[in-house]
Amino acid sequence: MTLSRPLQLVRDTGTEADVSREPRSLLVHAAKAGDVRAFAELVDAYYARCLRFALHMLSDRSDAEEAVQDTFVRLHRALPKYEEREAFEPWLFRILANRCRTAGARERRRAEVVEYGDVPERPSAPGHDNAIAWREEIGLAIAALPTDQREAFLMRHVEDLSYEDMAVATGAGVSALKMRVKRACDALRLRLTEVSGE
C-alpha cells in the first residue's frame, strides 16, 4: 500500500488528529507491511495522545517525551509481530504504560537521593489566575495517586479506553481496573472538593 499524501514532520497544529486521514486500521496494516510513510502517519496521529498520557503519568515534559519516543521505537520493532485482530490502541497503550512505569520507577529512585531545595516554586501572587491554580492542583492530585490508580483513571476517563481495552493495556482484570478507577475518583474528589470551592 502506498500513501500519496506528503508528510508533515515539522509542522504541527497541536490539534486532534485529522479525521480525514487514512483509516487507522489501514495505516496499521501498511505500517506492519513496512510502509514507513504509514508508520510516520501513525506517529502523527497518536503522538499528542501518547504525550498527554505520559505527561500526566510522569509530571515531567522531558521524561514524558523520552517515554513516548521509546514507545514508538518499540512499537516499530514489535509491529511485525502485531496480530491485526487485536485492537491497536490498547496494544499501543500497553507499550506506553510500560515505558511510563519504567520511567516513573527510575524517577522515584532518583528523587530518593535528591536533597531538599529543588521544590519547584508555585506562583502565589494575588493576581494568579484561578484556572491555572486549578490545573496545578489537579496535577498535584493526579501525581499523588498510586501509579496503578493514576494509570487506570487516565486510561478510562481521559483516553476513553473501555475496560476491556484497559485489561489488554495493563494486564489487569476488569474488576480490578474498575476498583482502581473508583479509588482514584474518590481520592481526587476528596482532595479537590475543597480547592474547587464546593
Add this chain to the structure above:
Amino acid sequence: MSEDRDELLDRIVGALRPLPEGHAEAKARVLIAVAAERERVRRSPARATQRGRMTRWIAGAAGLAAAAVVAAILLLQPSRSYDASVGAGSSSPAVRVAAVAVADSVARLASRDPAGDAASALQPIQLVFRAPTATTVRVVGDFNSWDGEHAPMTRDPRSGLWSATLSLRPGRHVYAFLVDDTLLVRDPRALAARDADFGRPGSVLLVGRP
C-alpha cells in the same frame, strides 16, 4: 460498580483532556530515532551474515553500477557539481569528489575479489549548504544514525554558507541537513534519495574508494 461522573469529576477530566502543544520537534525526533533503529537493525552483523556473501556481492555490484551512471552524468556535467555552493576559490566539492571516486570504484570492481570488502578506508567529504538566516545547521544521515550531535556545520559569516567535512566509508549514503534543530532539508544540489525514510527528505552521497 457504577461510574458516577459528577460535576467535579467532569471538571477534573476537562482540565486533563487538552492535548499538549508544541511537540513538533519531539515528533520529528521520534521519526529520526525510529529511522536510526531501522538502520541499526539493517546493519547488524547477524543480519549481514544471513544474507550471504553472494547476495552482498550482487547487491554491491548493482549499486556501484548505478553509481557509475550517476558518476558519469556528474562528470560530464561539471556545472551541476557543488561549485556553485562553495566559497570563492574552492574547487573540490563533495559531489565531484564522490563521482570521481565512485567511477574509480566501478573500475576496480571488475578485478576485485568480493572477499576484499573489508578494506574500506574513511574518505574526507566536504558538504556545503546555503542557509544565511539559520542559527545552527547539522548534517544527519545513515552514517551517524541521523544524530546531528556529531556533525555540526560551520558558518561562513560573509557568504552565509555552512560547511562540514565528514569522514565516510565508501558506499552509498543518505543524508539531510537539520536546520535550527527543527527542519530537515534535503541537499538541493545533490540527488534526492528515492528511499527517503519515513517521508524524511534525503539526498544521496556516493563515496568511492581511495
